[in-house]
Amino acid sequence: MNEAYAAAISNGKGVKQEIDMTPSPQYDNWQDLETLCCVERRQETDNAVTLVLKPTKSLAVSYLPGQFLVLNVPINGQSHSRAYSLCSAPQIDHELAVTVKRVDGGLVSNWLLDHFHVGDELAALPPAGAFVLPTDYSAKNILLCSAGSGITPMMSMARWLIAHQPDVNIHFMHSARHADDLIFKDALLAMTAQHAQFHFYPIFRNLTDAFTCYQGRINPALFDQLITDLTDTQVFMCGPEDYMETIEGFLRDRQFPMEFSHKESFTPSALTMSTPADTQTSFAISVPQFGADTEIAAHQTILDALESMQLPIIAACRSGICGSCKCKVTKGQAENISDMPGPLTEEEQQEGFILACSSRANSDLELEI
Numbered sequence: 001m002n003e004a005y006a007a008a009i010s011n012g013k014g015v016k017q018e019i020d021m022t023p024s025p026q027y028d029n030w031q032d033l034e035t036l037c038c039v040e041r042r043q044e045t046d047n048a049v050t051l052v053l054k055p056t057k058s059l060a061v062s063y064l065p066g067q068f069l070v071l072n073v074p075i076n077g078q079s080h081s082r083a084y085s086l087c088s089a090p091q092i093d094h095e096l097a098v099t100v101k102r103v104d105g106g107l108v109s110n111w112l113l114d115h116f117h118v119g120d121e122l123a124a125l126p127p128a129g130a131f132v133l134p135t136d137y138s139a140k141n142i143l144l145c146s147a148g149s150g151i152t153p154m155m156s157m158a159r160w161l162i163a164h165q166p167d168v169n170i171h172f173m174h175s176a177r178h179a180d181d182l183i184f185k186d187a188l189l190a191m192t193a194q195h196a197q198f199h200f201y202p203i204f205r206n207l208t209d210a211f212t213c214y215q216g217r218i219n220p221a222l223f224d225q226l227i228t229d230l231t232d233t234q235v236f237m238c239g240p241e242d243y244m245e246t247i248e249g250f251l252r253d254r255q256f257p258m259e260f261s262h263k264e265s266f267t268p269s270a271l272t273m274s275t276p277a278d279t280q281t282s283f284a285i286s287v288p289q290f291g292a293d294t295e296i297a298a299h300q301t302i303l304d305a306l307e308s309m310q311l312p313i314i315a316a317c318r319s320g321i322c323g324s325c326k327c328k329v330t331k332g333q334a335e336n337i338s339d340m341p342g343p344l345t346e347e348e349q350q351e352g353f354i355l356a357c358s359s360r361a362n363s364d365l366e367l368e369i
């Protein structure tokens with residue numbers, strides 16, 4: 001494995017790629033919201049557009065294949081944040097790119113597709129996310145399984161692996177409704193034609209004769225037909241929850257060691273709030289840096305309370321995935337109510353950091369945001 005990459009993953013910092021190529025630049029670190037300008041829009045399908053984004057100032061940009069950006073967009077005078085995986089690949093692409101798929105009735109995806117054009121700007125948090133090639137990556141095979149817009153982080157991983165790991169066999173299984181819904185179609189067909197290590201298996205519910213594909217939904221027989229050997233393999237899954245549960249079921253049935261499987265959900269999940277053991281129905285919550293305080297009911301999330309005080313907290317996924325709502329408990333006790341591992345490191349948790357969207361108060365609280 002590329003040494004710079006291995007070191008970057010193990011120190012959690014990502015691969016440094018300097019976006020601005022001007023001579024002797026002064027690069028700023030990207031720590032908080034920074035402005036990105038749209039320099040290109042690529043229509044991938046009727047419902048998906050790739051937005052190529054360039055920082056408006058000289059910025060040191062580090063990321064790993066699989067990570068995402070939290071975009072902050074102003075709609076009707078209000079700021080809304082959503083996470084979008086980078087489909088660009090570090091050390092290969094000079095610009096950052098995300099691909100947004102339209103969600104029926106969705107606020108931000110529709111706005112980006114309909115109102116965000118070349119020359120327009122938005123703010124974004126630095127790349128983040130733990131859905132990346134693992135620190136001890138040494139497998140001979142990688143299996144990428146995606147459905148719908150879940151293809152975006154896979155594209156970054158596949159392109160990075162082709163460029164840097166020529167000995168790794170990449171098996172990429174992707175499900176979509178129809179060939180016309182296949183995001184990155186031309187690039188994927190070109191990668192298949194040019195790189196013997198890359199095996200792409202498009203699975204469409206509606207058959208097309210445009211290129212080699214499989215019809216129907218992924219099922220055990222088709223899985224076995226496409227993936228004949230799971231030894232020395234790392235598996236990455238991204239798509240709707242039921243799709244990923246299906247793939248996980250296939251892996252378990254084949255005695256696959258699940259510690260070598262990794263998944264990311266794009267869809268906010270409803271966090272299940274169990275009834276608090278304590279009978280006290282509310283606690284005091286204060287944020288001294290803004291001189292703000294309020295009451296928080298035992299069943300509310302800390303994010304609910306911070307938003308009710310109209311504090312500038314960013315919450316892109318509202319389900320404990322993206323880390324954008326990270327804040328610090330300086331006094332009192334908070335409880336994590338998410339059943340997912342989440343993006344906070346062990347060290348951050350020990351320092352008192354929590355995710356506001358997936359925590360509730362267990363006592364009166366003082367916070368820093």
Ligand SMILES: Cc1cc2nc3c(=O)[nH]c(=O)nc-3n(C[C@H](O)[C@H](O)[C@H](O)COP(=O)(O)OP(=O)(O)OC[C@H]3O[C@@H](n4cnc5c(N)ncnc54)[C@H](O)[C@@H]3O)c2cc1C
Nearest residue numbers: 082083084085099100101103106107108109149152266317
């Ligand atoms: C880590 C991460 C990475 C992501 N990467 C991408 C990406 O690369 N490309 C991309 O297009 N999206 C991606 N998403 C999803 C994206 O963040 C938004 O959730 C999505 O664009 C919908 O936002 P919206 O404002 O349009 O919909 P909202 O107004 O938030 O929601 C409208 C309705 O749609 C439902 N909904 C929300 N998200 C989805 C979804 N993804 N699929 C189906 N229904 C949904 C909601 O439950 C709600 O009922 C990612 C999400 C996460 C957490």
Ligand code: FES
Nearest residue numbers: 318322323325357
């Ligand atoms: S909003 Fe994404 S982790 Fe809280």
